[in-house]
Amino acid sequence: xxxxxxxxxxxxxxxxxxxxxxxxxxxxxxxxxxxxxxxxxxxxxxxxxxxxxxxxxxxxxxxxxxxxxxxxxxxxxxxxxxxxxxxxxxxxxxxxxxxxxxxxxxxxxxxxxxxxxxxxxxxxxxxxxxxxxxxxxxxxxxxxxxxxxxxxxxxxxxxxxxxxxxxxxxxxxxxxxxxxxxxxxxxxxxxxxxxxxxxxxxxxxxxxxxxxxxxxxxxxxxxxxxxxxxxxxxxxxxxxxxxxxxxxxxxxxxxxxxxxxxxxxxxxxxxxxxxxxxxxxxxxxxxxxxxxxxxxxxxxxxxxxxxxxxxxxxxxxxxxxxxxxxxxxxxxxxxxxxxxx
Ligand code: F6P
Numbered sequence: 001x002x003x004x005x006x007x008x009x010x011x012x013x014x015x016x017x018x019x020x021x022x023x024x025x026x027x028x029x030x031x032x033x034x035x036x037x038x039x040x041x042x043x044x045x046x047x048x049x050x051x052x053x054x055x056x057x058x059x060x061x062x063x064x065x066x067x068x069x070x071x072x073x074x075x076x077x078x079x080x081x082x083x084x085x086x087x088x089x090x091x092x093x094x095x096x097x098x099x100x101x102x103x104x105x106x107x108x109x110x111x112x113x114x115x116x117x118x119x120x121x122x123x124x125x126x127x128x129x130x131x132x133x134x135x136x137x138x139x140x141x142x143x144x145x146x147x148x149x150x151x152x153x154x155x156x157x158x159x160x161x162x163x164x165x166x167x168x169x170x171x172x173x174x175x176x177x178x179x180x181x182x183x184x185x186x187x188x189x190x191x192x193x194x195x196x197x198x199x200x201x202x203x204x205x206x207x208x209x210x211x212x213x214x215x216x217x218x219x220x221x222x223x224x225x226x227x228x229x230x231x232x233x234x235x236x237x238x239x240x241x242x243x244x245x246x247x248x249x250x251x252x253x254x255x256x257x258x259x260x261x262x263x264x265x266x267x268x269x270x271x272x273x274x275x276x277x278x279x280x281x282x283x284x285x286x287x288x289x290x291x292x293x294x295x296x297x298x299x300x301x302x303x304x305x306x307x308x309x310x311x312x313x314x315x316x317x318x319x320x321x322x323x324x325x326x327x328x329x330x331x332x333x334x335x336x337x338x339x340x341x
Contacts, residue, residue, distance in 0.1 A: 001032045003297060004094040005052060007066040008040030008073070008105030012126045012138025013278035014286035015066035018100050020057040021290025027054055030298055035092055040101070041108055042073040044085045049092065061283060064276045074239035075108060082115050089117065096297045100124055102136070103322055104240040106305060110318035113303035120296045121305035121318050122289045126274055129173035132321040133307035137286040142169065142273040143179040149269055150184030150216055157214035163205050163256050163264040167249030169273050170220035171242065173327045176273065181218035182336055188215065189336050190252075192222035192230075193328045201252070202259045204341035209262060219252060221245040246270075288313050 005022055007015045019036075026032040036050035037043025050056075050068060060067055075081030089097070096118040099109040102125035109119040123130045126142035146168050157164040166186075168176045174191020181189035187208045190196045201217065208215035222245050224230050231247035246268065253266035278286065289306040292313045296304055304315040 001030065001095050001297075002035065002093050003032050004035050004037050004044065004089065004092065004097045005068065006037040006040060006043050006097065006099055007068045007070050007124075008099065008101035008108075009070060010102070010125070010274060011065050011070045012124050012274050013064045013141040013276060014137035014282040015100060015124060016060040016063050017137070017278060017283050017286035018122050018124070018290040018293070019052070019067065020060050021287040022098055022294055023052055023054060023057045025291050025294045026297070029294070035094060036068045039069040040071040040073050040105060041075045042071045043068070044088050044097070045073065045075050045078060045081060047088045047091065061287075062277050064278065072104065072238045072240060074104070076111060077239045082112065085112065086117065096120065096302065098122060098293050098297065102127070103130060103325060106130070106318055107322045110303065110322050113318060118302040119318075120293050120302060121321065122293050123305055123307065123321065124286075126176065127170055127173055128175040129325045129327065130321055131324055131326045132305065132316040134310065135285065135308050137278070137282040137289065138274070139175065140281040140285075141276075141279045142176050143183065144279050145273050145276070146176055146180035146218075146269055147183040149267070150180060150186065150218065153216055153267060154185070154214070157216060160263065161209075161214055163215045163217065163253070163260070163262055165217045165219060165249045165253040165256070165264065165266045167219050167221055167246070167266060167268045169269070171222045171245055172325055174220040174223065175328060177218050177220040177223070178328055178332065178336055182339070184216065184218070185339070186216045186218040187213075188217040188340050190217065190219040190223040191328050191333060192220055192224065194333055195224050195226045195228070197226050198252075198255055198259075202256060205256055205262075206260055207341040209260070217252065217256075219249050221248060223248055
């Protein structure tokens with residue numbers, strides 16, 4: 001058996017841990033050979049490959065990013081995309097693919113399965129917005145990075161009696177904002193799922209200042225004011241139809257300064273949240289996903305994704321995993337509201 005491996009979409013810490021687990025278990029337990037496809041779906045589309053043997057995965061457990069490279073290539077937007085992938089897989093003698101990615105990469109994996117290609121998916125994304133799994137790897141690391149930043153911002157905000165607005169990633173789901181805001185003791189957390197009232201935010205900020213504490217406002221990049229729209233860095237769409245968000249933090253910091261008369265600053269954490277070494281939790285989760293993806297291939301169980309349910313790794317249909325995004329439920333946001341102001 002020869003198995004292809006690829007990583008697609010935005011990178012995240014833990015991708016290399018999956019690749020390592022897949023290659024070590026697949027070669028040791030089953031005697032399989034592996035080939036790495038470079039840069040997401042572009043690899044199987046164009047035939048860009050990378051050797052993937054035991055030696056190639058030595059020492060990568062702790063390394064962030066992905067040794068295979070990534071891209072947001074969508075084969076269904078390319079001329080004869082599926083036929084070209086079929087031809088490359090045949091040329092490479094590949095019997096099955098393990099695709100590690102988020103909603104877009106796994107959405108393609110689902111369609112390719114429907115088109116008769118053997119694919120097993122592994123869920124990754126710092127956004128934690130994939131349905132059918134309790135957590136994706138990469139999320140814990142991103143939350144830790146954001147929490148460390150918030151801890152540091154508290155002390156400088158206190159020294160200068162300023163409001164600090166921290167913009168974190170999260171296009172359509174506010175999981176990073178919710179968890180880092182809770183862990184970091186934020187005065188306000190704003191998520192895409194709940195349009196916010198600027199008046200209400202200003203009231204919370206003022207209440208916090210009255211108690212001689214400097215407010216920290218954590219805002220997801222996709223959060224939007226009531227009656228307003230998401231703020232864009234660029235309206236240009238990628239191959240999956242996503243625009244680039246950003247700017248809500250700076251905008252809100254200016255609104256707060258104008259309305260309260262207090263100094264206010266914005267910090268955009270951006271891609272720092274996706275970089276560097278994964279936390280222990282993400283290393284373990286990514287490793288377990290990799291091991292179970294190999295089991296799925298060995299069972300000939302294609303069109304599935306590994307998923308975390310409680311503490312167990314299970315298999316779910318890719319169709320179920322990609323049907324809709326997992327957003328922050330109202331009751332989880334309501335828990336955090338107890339600490340606002
Ligand atoms: O999907 C993960 C993610 O980090 C989002 O949170 C963010 O909006 C997006 O990717 C950024 O994409 P890019 O790296 O292409 O700018």
